[in-house]
Amino acid sequence: MDKSLDDISCIAKRSNKPFCIVLVDSCQELSKEYSSYLHNDYKYLLNKSIYNFVNIRSLENEWYLKWLCPVSIPLTCVFSSNGKLIDLIPGAAKETFLYTQLALENRKITEYHWPNRFNISKTEVVSLLDSTLLHKNLLKQGVYIKSELQKISNSLHYPYTEYLQLMGELKENDTLQAQYVAKKMLKFESSYNLDLYKQEFVTAKRVIDPNFDIENEPTIEINKNLVYLYDCEVSKSVSFDIPIFNKGNKPLEIFAIHTSCSCLEQLNYMTKDKLFINRHDSIVLKFSFTANSSEEIYRDVFINSNAINIPIFHITVIANSKK
Incomplete structure (x- = not known):
């Protein structure tokens, strides 16, 4: 274990x-x-x-x-x-x-x-991931084979190989090339990648801007990650609000709001465009829930954003419904 x-x-x-x-x-x-x-x-x-x-x-x-x-x-x-x-x-x-x-x-x-996120065959992916692991271990030993790692990066297209290249350039004290790789890496910035590679993205941002301060980044805050709805009636909608705050010094971008079931709808921001919340500002998301059975029901809301603290904010909605 x-x-x-x-x-x-x-x-x-x-x-x-x-x-x-x-x-x-x-x-x-x-x-x-x-x-x-x-x-x-x-x-x-x-x-x-x-x-x-x-x-x-x-x-x-x-x-x-x-x-x-x-x-x-x-x-x-x-x-x-x-x-x-x-x-x-x-x-x-x-x-x-x-x-x-x-x-x-x-x-x-x-x-x-x-099933994988690389959009290439399993045979290719396994071979490339094996090579990525090899280069990770070589970097631990102080060995950076730039050309080979670049080939892998060109095929896999994800932040981890870019980060390994960044570490290699920093080991060789090549500031200009490190900044170039860091900018390439930041092109992969998304809610999912920021959630998984937070520290790696912070490193890339500091390579580009030595004065980078994580405290200035957009920060999402929501008062609670559990919403309780009591005495709901089957087939009758119930409304509730979720206030969202940006405590950071840069605009918070909300890329998407997902719900786990069609019985739970987001009402007031139905546009496909990004939703911006200015620094130290807030908005209120309005939802409607319609119970489809008489039991305790669990549903989920996922808010994807560029927040440095919680890029994918998960809220659980618990509803007690009756006929």
Whole structure:
């Protein structure tokens, strides 16, 4: 559990066994099911390889998410005994374990689909991510192979390879090239990327502007992330407000407001254009909820913005409804 990749790699080399790094979420039921299945129905896999469960909620494991950008968790990363990434296998279904067995036995990528954010084939992605990991480890040793890392970056198109290049340029004390790479990296700035690569983007901004102050960045504040609606009636709409404050010194841009169900609607900002909140200003979002059953109902609101503190703000709506 939560051994470092270096530690597991050393154990694998000594025992000449492949190994699996399984990304799990300690608060997710499916991750718990994965562990249960592995230790019961698919226990035989433990004899074929070394397993290391990695909790993605732990700070020291964040880099796995930045490297792989997984769409879903659990995710099984299958490695050869010498640390080469063989396959990426999602989920906790029967097929997950059967294809993991195939990857371990044949030491090659399987046809099991891995949904990814890179818009290229799984075979290409796995190879490129393996190369990215290699260059990450080389940078730790002080080795920066600029041309090869640039080729990977041109194919994957995501912030992590740009950040590795930035670290390489800074190691070589090439300020102009570092600023160039930092500007390229900031083109990937979005709610999702800012949420995942916050510190990396801050580093890039400081390379471009040595006087950059995170305290001046837009900051979203909402009084509560839980909204309770009592005594709702089925098929009858109930309205409620959510005030949003920008405590930062730059305009807050709201890119999108998503709800988890059509029964929950945002009413007063229905435009596709970005919504701006000036520094030290606020707006009120108005919502309408219509219960479709007589029970306790949970719904979600996601507010995507350029806020440096919480780029994707999650609000849970809990409604008690009756007929």
